[in-house]
Amino acid sequence: MCGMAAGAPRIFVSHLTGVAVFDPNGDQVGRVRDLVAMLRVGRRPPRLLGLVVELSTRRRIFLPMTRVTGIESGQVITTGVLNVRRFEQRPTERLVIGELLDRRVQLVETGEEVTVLDVSVQQLPARRDWEIDRVFVRKRKGGTFRRSKGETLTVEWSAVTGFSLEEQGQGAESLLATFEQLRPADLANVLHHLSPKRRAEVAAALDDDRLADVLEELPEDDQIEILGKLKEERAADVLEAMDPDDAADLLAELPEEDKERLLTLMRPDDAADVRRLMAYEERTAGGLMTTEPIVLQPDATVADALARVRNPDLSPALAAQVYVCRPPDETPTGKYLGTVHFQRLLRDPPYTLVSALLDDVLQPLEPGAPLPVVAGFFAAYDMVAAPVVDESGSLLGAVTVDDVLDHMLPEDWRETEFHLDAETEGTAHGS
Incomplete structure (x- = not known):
């Protein structure tokens, strides 16, 4: 079928029903029963959110596409832990097999009514997103629909109408589709x-x-x-x-x-x-920090560090540096050895060990450091994130500049900012 490389071939969803789903160890966890897509306003192709997987216990769970590492030779490979809570469909979601197939829709060009037999999905190049891109339809033959008769053709999603959300309407789905970007x-x-x-x-x-x-x-x-x-x-x-x-x-x-x-x-x-x-007290380094900074062991390379920094789920502040610690590399870690800044990673060859690039002059924060001390640290060192280390030398987490600002601004700063935004735009967001 296909791997996950850029420009991956399209996959027709009828080929995915009943396909086995495996975890990273090669153990089968269940089978694909449906796909979950989110319709979008106008003629834009729907985004594929994930798969409905039936476990061996018959429970159906939702597997996000971000957890799918491969769809090939009749199997789906997943990464990470499955959330085994039961799948519940949300108002904006459509079950591809359950709700989109066998629908009667119209060809935009001719207004002709056709039946949807299949749809294909494709991973967008260089992104983790998947979309429904084509629709396989059968034309009406002699006034009735017969599966054995009638011309079949594959068309772009935008060439058919009858699925998409209306431009108007008060449903949360059309509102959401508008806000998607x-x-x-x-x-x-x-x-x-x-x-x-x-x-x-x-x-x-x-x-x-x-x-x-x-x-x-x-x-x-x-x-x-x-x-x-x-x-x-x-x-x-x-x-x-x-x-x-x-x-x-x-x-x-x-x-x-x-x-x-x-x-x-x-x-x-x-x-x-x-x-x-x-x-920790709220207005201290311990209360402000996140426990999920990028932590690497001393034998990691620049290439390893850059691979972690590229994670699109990280905020720019957390991606600005990596912290080098002895094992364990989950917070609270083994002994904290130092920080490597992102710019330094860009200046050295990929095979260089991070332990050779440490900024060991930078003094970490103590978890009890009060907010003014934390703010002073950011101003003095021109930093966007700072390591928090306990008295035993273990890294507990990192404070980022956005959290410092959050706690230094007046409590109602969000409301004030929202109010100013609405006035300057000259529009009020109605309900």
């Missing part, structure tokens, strides 16, 4: 100005990662309101997808019993990171 901060701005009802509808329809990114940009009251309207298991998934420091700040605002219930529902590793952060 917005940065999280801008989508947060829009969400902030919606009515509570519409805000809850849009939040329910966003995928976990996108909602996590948007929550991090919202004022505290909005965060608490949105989280409170999600089902508890979904709320735990979204908290897992948030940066641990942002999740800790949000949980700290909830009543004790709600906080504990959500922490219990979270994956143990994620919950442990959040609990650790909640143990």
